[in-house]
Each structure stands twice: as structure tokens, then as C-alpha cells.
Amino acid sequence: MTLTIQQQLKYWGIAAAIFVLLLWFLGNVILPFILGGAIAYLLDPLADRLERIGLSRGLSVAVITILSVMLFVLLVVAVIPTLVDQATRLVATAPEMASRLQTWLNQRFPEMMDEGSAIRRQLVTIGEAIQARGGELLQTVLASAASVVNVVFLVIIVPVVSVYLLLDWDRMVARIDDMLPREHAPTIRALAADIDETLASFIRGQGTVCLILGVFYAVALALVGLNFGLVIGAVAGFLTFIPYVGALVGGALAIGMALFQFWGEWWWILAVWAIFQGGQFVEGNILTPWLVGSSVGLHPVWLLFALAVFGALFGFVGLLVAVPVAAVIGVIARFLIDRYKDSALYRGPGEV
DSSP states (O other): OOOOOOHHHHHHHHHHHHHHHHHHHHHHHHHHHHHHHHHHHHHHHHHHHHHHEEEEEEEEHHHHHHHHHHHHHHHHIIIIIHHHHHHHHHHHHHHHHHHHHHHHHHHHHHHGGGGHHHHHHHHHHHHHHHHHHHHHHHHHHHHHHHHHOOHHHHHHHHHHHHHEEEEEEEHHHHHHHHHOOOOHHHHHHHHHHHHHHIIIIIIIIHHHHHHHHHHHHHHHHHHHOOOTTTHHHHHHHHGSTTTTHHHHHHHHHHHHHHHSTTTTTTTHHHHHHHHHHHHHHIIIIIIIIIIIOOOOOOOOOHHHHHHHHHHHHHHHHHHHHHHHHHHHHHHHHHHHHHHHHSSSHHHHHTOO
């Protein structure tokens, strides 16, 4: 018996409601499994490539696991402590930077910086607020992360889930495909392929772009001797997933820091500017066309909206599922628009 459209919509609506309720009630519990699934999804193409060159699935997963452990140990030992230290010192240095900005404004625009002027009071307030609240903010973030899930539990469970899912990924996909309703299986496969292409282009491609640019900015800023260059480069690289935002925020931070540190040595300020200009040129002309492609299907505004909504509703778990859900909704919306344009409602009864 063929289900009517109303019945199909009812069942799909029930499935969507169950998904939302699971996120709402089990968000903190399923966090390790969502992270593990995301890691397995990201690494599956690498495992497939190793299989194509002759390795078995188990050996491919073993090679990936060893390399991932080595990379994780390297980050914990060499990179993360430096990032935390620079971020802490940057917060502590903010009042001094505000004071130096106030001195510079006094020299250049003395009439605007009279005692009691609004600009002077605002600068003093900003510096004190950053110093007072910056450390509290870092501590709050760390405390919140620790309260969401036990860190030790997370570190143990996520790799185990990732390894098992990576081992069984192809079998799981085949089993899900076998459970699809036969009448709609071709359509669902086409939608799933479109969703996978969108996610692969954005998450894998844009994630690689962010990593490359973050390393480039951090190393280049450190080579020119910019204070806090590592943390500024990391921020710029992380924000690159939103077009232009990473370069604007990172460039503003880096050039602002260069103005304080290298005032009078204009060649170093120009060098910092050239680093971000070079990064943007490489991203726009080489990295993004090669790794992401020209048509991803996730508009930056839609992405920001999804992150904001899911983050507000479901917390950190919502942030993790925001991009996949946004990709799914985008693909389904394009599919429905194409169906609408082929329907009598759009073309008229005589044009179908």
C-alpha cells in the first residue's frame, strides 16, 4: 500500500521531532558519540584512499589512529600551552595597550583627550573591563567545558567511538541503504549524495583551508617578531570558515598590535599587512577553489544563523550539528524548489 503525501509528511515530521527531542534531553550524553561520528566521517575518505593502495580496512584505520595520536601528543605538548599562555598575556596586556593608545591620541589630538572627555573615559573603561573580565572569561569557558562532560571520559570515549565507526563505516552505509523505502530510495540516495558533497566541500575543504591559513599566519607573524602572533594567527585561521571575517578580525588584531609594537618602524607594519594580503590572495585563488570548490551551497549568513540558533537551543552539541543540519536543510530546500518549478502550481496546468 502506497502512503499518501500527508502520511509521509507525518512520519518524517515525527522523525524530525524525535531527533530534536534527543538533542534536547541527551545533548551532553551523546556529545562523545557525535564527536566520534564527525571524526569518523572526516577520516573515512583517507581510509578509503589507503584501501585503494592495497591496505586492508583494519590496517588503514590502524595507520590513521597512530598518526592521529602522534599529532594529538604534539599539539598537547608544543602548541596548546603556548596558545593559552599567549592568550592570557594578551588579556593582561590590554590595559597597557589602552594606555599607549591614550598617550598617542593625547599627542595627536589633545583637544579630544582632555580630562573628563568621553573618549578618554571610554578607553580607561575598556582597558579595565578587559583586564577584569578577560581572565574570568577564560576560566568560565574552561569550567563550562569541564562541566559539560568529564574531560577524561571525553578523551577516552571519543577515540574509541571514532575507531569503531571508521572500521564499520562502509558496512553502516550499506545497511542504512538497505533499509530505505524502495519507492523513494533513488531520490533519498541522490539527496544523500548532494548532502555529502556539500558537507565534504565545506567541512573537509574549509577545515583544511582554516588549518593551512592558521599555521601560515601564526608562523609568519612569529617570524616578523609580532607579540602574540601565534594566538592572533590561530584566531584568524579559525574564523576563516566565514568568508572575509578571519582576514578582517585577524588583520585588525595583527595590524593594531603592530602599530603599538613597531610604531615608527613602518616596514614591519607593512610586513604584517603583507602577510594578511598574501594569505587572502592564496586563499581566494588557490586554496578555496582547489579544496572547497566554487559551489558549496552554504551561504555565510545561513551558516551564522544555524550556528546561532542551534547553539542557543542545544549548547555545544548544537554547534556541532548546526553545519550538517544546515547542509541537509539547504539540499532539501533546493530539491523542493526544483520540484515546485516542475509542478503545475508553478508552470500552470498546460505547461507540465
